[in-house]
Amino acid sequence: MTEHYDALETRDPAEREAALMAALPRQVAHARQHAPAFAELLAPIDPAAITSRAALAKLPVTRKHELLERQKARRAQGGDPFGGFSALAFGAAMPRVFASPGTIYEPEGRRGDYWRMARAMYAAGFRPGELIHNSFSYHFTPAGSMMETGAHALGCTVFPGGTGQTEQQVQAMAELRPAGYIGTPSFLKILLEKAAELGLALPSVTKALVSGEAFPPSLRDWFAERGIQGYQCYATADLGLIAYETAPREGLVLGEELIVEIVRPGTGDPVPEPQAGQAPEVGEVVVTTLNPDYPLIRFGTGDLSAVLPGTCPSGRSHTRIRGWLGRADQTTKVRGMFVHPGQVAEIARRFPEIARARLVVSGEMANDRMTLQVETACGGPDGLRDRIAEAIREVTKLRGEVELLLPGSLPNDGKVIEDARSYK
Numbered sequence: 001m002t003e004h005y006d007a008l009e010t011r012d013p014a015e016r017e018a019a020l021m022a023a024l025p026r027q028v029a030h031a032r033q034h035a036p037a038f039a040e041l042l043a044p045i046d047p048a049a050i051t052s053r054a055a056l057a058k059l060p061v062t063r064k065h066e067l068l069e070r071q072k073a074r075r076a077q078g079g080d081p082f083g084g085f086s087a088l089a090f091g092a093a094m095p096r097v098f099a100s101p102g103t104i105y106e107p108e109g110r111r112g113d114y115w116r117m118a119r120a121m122y123a124a125g126f127r128p129g130e131l132i133h134n135s136f137s138y139h140f141t142p143a144g145s146m147m148e149t150g151a152h153a154l155g156c157t158v159f160p161g162g163t164g165q166t167e168q169q170v171q172a173m174a175e176l177r178p179a180g181y182i183g184t185p186s187f188l189k190i191l192l193e194k195a196a197e198l199g200l201a202l203p204s205v206t207k208a209l210v211s212g213e214a215f216p217p218s219l220r221d222w223f224a225e226r227g228i229q230g231y232q233c234y235a236t237a238d239l240g241l242i243a244y245e246t247a248p249r250e251g252l253v254l255g256e257e258l259i260v261e262i263v264r265p266g267t268g269d270p271v272p273e274p275q276a277g278q279a280p281e282v283g284e285v286v287v288t289t290l291n292p293d294y295p296l297i298r299f300g301t302g303d304l305s306a307v308l309p310g311t312c313p314s315g316r317s318h319t320r321i322r323g324w325l326g327r328a329d330q331t332t333k334v335r336g337m338f339v340h341p342g343q344v345a346e347i348a349r350r351f352p353e354i355a356r357a358r359l360v361v362s363g364e365m366a367n368d369r370m371t372l373q374v375e376t377a378c379g380g381p382d383g384l385r386d387r388i389a390e391a392i393r394e395v396t397k398l399r400g401e402v403e404l405l406l407p408g409s410l411p412n413d414g415k416v417i418e419d420a421r422s423y424k
Helices: 013-034 036-041 064-076 118-123 143-154 166-176 185-198 217-225 341-349 381-396
Strands: 096-100 104-108 131-134 157-160 180-183 207-210 229-236 240-245 252-254 258-263 283-289 299-305 332-334 337-339 356-362 369-375 401-405 417-419
Touching: 013 036, 013 283, 064 104, 064 299, 118 143, 118 229, 118 240, 131 143, 131 166, 143 157, 143 240, 166 185, 180 185, 185 207, 185 217, 185 229, 217 229, 229 252, 229 299, 240 258, 240 283, 332 356, 341 356, 341 369, 341 381, 369 381, 381 401
Parallel strands: 131 157, 131 180, 180 207, 207 229, 356 417, 369 401
Antiparallel strands: 096 104, 229 240, 240 252, 258 283, 283 299, 332 337, 356 369
């Protein structure tokens, strides 16, 4: 069986670039015509002139927080919940709609492999006719559907494990004997530890495609010691697959049907080409998708990465990136979910006793801990600590601890979220 998913992966880079640039003006024109937000954002633009990366770089970057603001504004007026960015309306063409923290709403169209995940699964070793245990969430966020639709396009059967119910998931894996796992790396570790605790062997699970969290070599090696080859992919709820890992494990190869730029954070300016002997500059990942249903043009992901020189030893000819290197803003991913500074502010607004608040994310891989440090002169009356903890879970959908501090204890550095995790 071939090592590559299709011929697109090995085509000449010049051929790929020509195809992307040929599709670009059509997508810009489509976005202006069918997505009202881009009709406004790109109003002075002649789509026919956007035929190169240099021309693309002159278009405005729409960042996640701006998309959220437009969605909220339209919803407040009783209008389009997608903020004018979707080319689809509710009905047969949009079988599902999802919600990410913020709250940002994302449409799912009806095309097969809508999120383009089958390519990453194939690179991770999954093949037609296999059973996949999918432990990504099936509610609110699109991660579960992303992977399931990709698996179906690949010709695989899916067990929709979702999150939680650890013992039941381990039992199902022992009895159904899936070929592999898809989900966050931390939950796979939890499942394997629970299986060992229960005395259940999972010999059928020999491969994994993980995402939603950092995947350090130490954890990859931990899986390999237990007979599981784990690969990672980089995807977002707005764009679907962006890049995926291959057998050589030398960076992540960009997916097809999207145009990726690395720009200097806070700007729309692509980072310069590195000089001889210099490492490529780290910047924000900005993506233009060719998805006609949700035609995001120069969408700023807020994620940091850098281009790797050369091509992948696997024979795939597309550009490689180093993978996820952090956030361009303070938005932080915890247990596969984004936590935004605005959510910290929302929690603090609910309690007049809180003077200032700072969310600290700590721990090592697979053991994220959130602690909301709050300055208060009240000393925690009437179960304040418990009420704040309940608000943390309600707003972020994650559990967190609360640390009460005296006024003036927090640094005066403007930081709302501190990522203090170890990524060894």
